[in-house]
Amino acid sequence: MAEKKRVSFLMFLPPLIFLGLAALFFIGVSRDDPNALPSTLIGKPAPVLAVEPLEGVTFGDADLREGGVTLVNFWASWCGPCRDEHPVLETLAEDGVTIYGVNYKDKPANAMRFLDQLGNPYAAIAADPAGRAAIEWGVYGVPETFVVDGKGQVVLRHPGPLTPEVVAKTLRPAIEAASAQ
Incomplete structure (x- = not known):
């Protein structure tokens, strides 16, 4: 009798596992933005910038806490998407947005x-x-x-290259909201 109950339970195990995995898949697919990478920095002070000068004028933590809203952009010369986003950064700079660049794991030359x-x-x-x-x-x-507000708080993190669409839908609203505070 005990053997029969055990067989009955084992018979339902594969469908239960399948339903559990299907539920996890459905939850993952139905998220607002499945490509979103969470950041623990949002609403917190920007971390200390332990960086080195790169030929010319450099910046530091005080620059992120004493000015207006700024962008901190991590980039590298060997990065193809960095090259793609560069015209967008230039447009933002021409529009008066202060952008600090952090050159990541790159040769200075x-x-x-x-x-x-x-x-x-x-x-x-x-x-x-x-x-x-x-x-x-x-x-x-x-x-x-x-995006860092004038008090040095991280307001937004955008992984990946900036595009005109990202700037219009995400970056500009974050900059404007941070400026209004």
Whole structure:
């Protein structure tokens, strides 16, 4: 009799496992943005920027806490999507948005050649040769852009390249909301 109950239970186990996995899949697919990568920094002070100067004017933590709304953009010369987003950064800079660039795990000569070829949208740039600052900021990969309000609080994190659509739908509203505070 006990053997018969055991067989009956085992017979239902595969369909139960399937239903559980199907439920997890459905929950994952029905999220608002399945590509969204969470950030623990939103609403918190921007992490300390342990960066090195990169030929010319650099910036530091005080710049993120004493000015208006700024963008912090992690980028690299070897990054194809960074090249794709560069015209968008230049447009933002022309529109008066202050952008600080953090050059990620790159050779200084390559970084400067990249900026010489494509233009420099950054108010100041710094180097993160070992990637330590990127780890502190929770960067998954480059490019990645953060909106920081005038008090040094992270308002928005955007992983991936900025596009005109992202700027219109996500970045500009975050900048305007941070400016209004």
